[in-house]
Amino acid sequence: MDGERQGDGRLAERLRALTGGGFPVAGAVVGPGGTVTASVGAGLGADYEIGSVSKGVTGLLYADALERGEVTAGTPLGALLPLADAPAGGVTLGALATHRSGLPRVPGSARPWRRTIALWRHGTNPYGEDLAALIDQTRAVRLGPPRPRYSNLGFELLGHALATAAGTSYAELVAERIGGPLGLDRFYLPADPSGLRPGALAGTTRRGRPREPWTGEALGPAGGIRADIGSMARFTAALLDGTAPGTAALEPVASFSGGTRIGAAWITVRLRDLSVTMHNGGTGGFRSWLGLDRGSGTGVVVLAAASVPVDRPGFALLTEDRPRT
Known part of the structure; x- marks a missing residue:
C-alpha cells in the first residue's frame, strides 16, 4: 500500500514517516506560498470520513446564520425543532456551539454502551439514525449543568436547527453555503x-x-462529512483567507478544557509560542486533523483511513513545514 504515492513527494514521505504507514493517508499544507497535497496508499481523489471536523463546518454555518440574521445566539432549540415540550428545547444555539448545553455526548436512550460494544466486536456504525429518531431520543434527555462538555448530540441538533432556519436539510445547507461556493x-x-x-x-x-x-442523516452536523x-x-x-462563510466561528469566545479556548466548535490551543486553531475527528475507521496558524496564514490537514491518531503528525507538519511552489 505504501508504494502508491501521489502528489508532492516530500510531503508524501513525511506523511508515511509520521504516521507509520500501512493504511491510506493524505495531507495538505496550505500557506502564503501556495498549497501542496500528497497521498500515500490511495489516489489523491480518494475520499475519507472527516469525523468531528464536521463540527467545525457546523460552527461556520452557525456563525454565517448569525450574520444573515436567520438565528441569534439566544434562539432556543424548541423554536426550530419539535422539542419545545422537552428539556432540550430550552437550550440555546449559542450554548450548543460552545459545548455548554448540558447535553450528554449521546442520548442514553440510544444505548451507547451497546452500540460501542457492537462497534468494537463487529465494526458496525453506531450513528445510523434519521432526524426523526434523533428527535425522539432527545426528548428523554435530562440536562446537566451548563459547563464545558463535549457533545455529539449537541452538534447534531445545532446543525439540523440551522438547516430548519434556512428552510432546507443539513446536507443541502453544506452544499449550498460551503461546498458549492468554495468549489469543493x-x-x-x-x-x-x-x-x-x-x-x-x-x-x-x-x-x-x-x-x-x-453514515446517517442525524450524524451529519457532528461527524458525517x-x-x-x-x-x-x-x-x-x-x-x-476569510472567503469561507462564517469565519467568525474561529474566534475563541470562552474557555474550554485543558487551558484551551473555543469559538463555534473551533478550539484554540497554545503550542509553545504558536497559537493553533484546530479541530480533529475520529470515526470507527478514520482519523482527521485540521490546524491553522492564522498568524502566518498557514494550515495543515491530515486524513487517515484507519483508527490511528493523526494529531501529532498534523502539529508536526504545521510547525516544521511551509508550502512550496
Whole structure:
C-alpha cells in the first residue's frame, strides 16, 4: 500500500514517516506560498470520513446564520425543532456551539454502551439514525449543568436547527453555503452507504479490521462529512483567507478544557509560542486533523483511513513545514 504515492513527494514521505504507514493517508499544507497535497496508499481523489471536523463546518454555518440574521445566539432549540415540550428545547444555539448545553455526548436512550460494544466486536456504525429518531431520543434527555462538555448530540441538533432556519436539510445547507461556493468537488454527506461516491475509502482499525462507514442523516452536523484531500486543502485555504462563510466561528469566545479556548466548535490551543486553531475527528475507521496558524496564514490537514491518531503528525507538519511552489 505504501508504494502508491501521489502528489508532492516530500510531503508524501513525511506523511508515511509520521504516521507509520500501512493504511491510506493524505495531507495538505496550505500557506502564503501556495498549497501542496500528497497521498500515500490511495489516489489523491480518494475520499475519507472527516469525523468531528464536521463540527467545525457546523460552527461556520452557525456563525454565517448569525450574520444573515436567520438565528441569534439566544434562539432556543424548541423554536426550530419539535422539542419545545422537552428539556432540550430550552437550550440555546449559542450554548450548543460552545459545548455548554448540558447535553450528554449521546442520548442514553440510544444505548451507547451497546452500540460501542457492537462497534468494537463487529465494526458496525453506531450513528445510523434519521432526524426523526434523533428527535425522539432527545426528548428523554435530562440536562446537566451548563459547563464545558463535549457533545455529539449537541452538534447534531445545532446543525439540523440551522438547516430548519434556512428552510432546507443539513446536507443541502453544506452544499449550498460551503461546498458549492468554495468549489469543493468532493465534500458531501452520504445518508447511507449507497450514497458513497466512487473513490470512497473503507476505514479500518489500527490492526486492519474493517469498519462500516459512518453514515446517517442525524450524524451529519457532528461527524458525517466525507471529503478528499483536494477539497480539504481548498477548504483550509478559504478559512485562512476569510472567503469561507462564517469565519467568525474561529474566534475563541470562552474557555474550554485543558487551558484551551473555543469559538463555534473551533478550539484554540497554545503550542509553545504558536497559537493553533484546530479541530480533529475520529470515526470507527478514520482519523482527521485540521490546524491553522492564522498568524502566518498557514494550515495543515491530515486524513487517515484507519483508527490511528493523526494529531501529532498534523502539529508536526504545521510547525516544521511551509508550502512550496
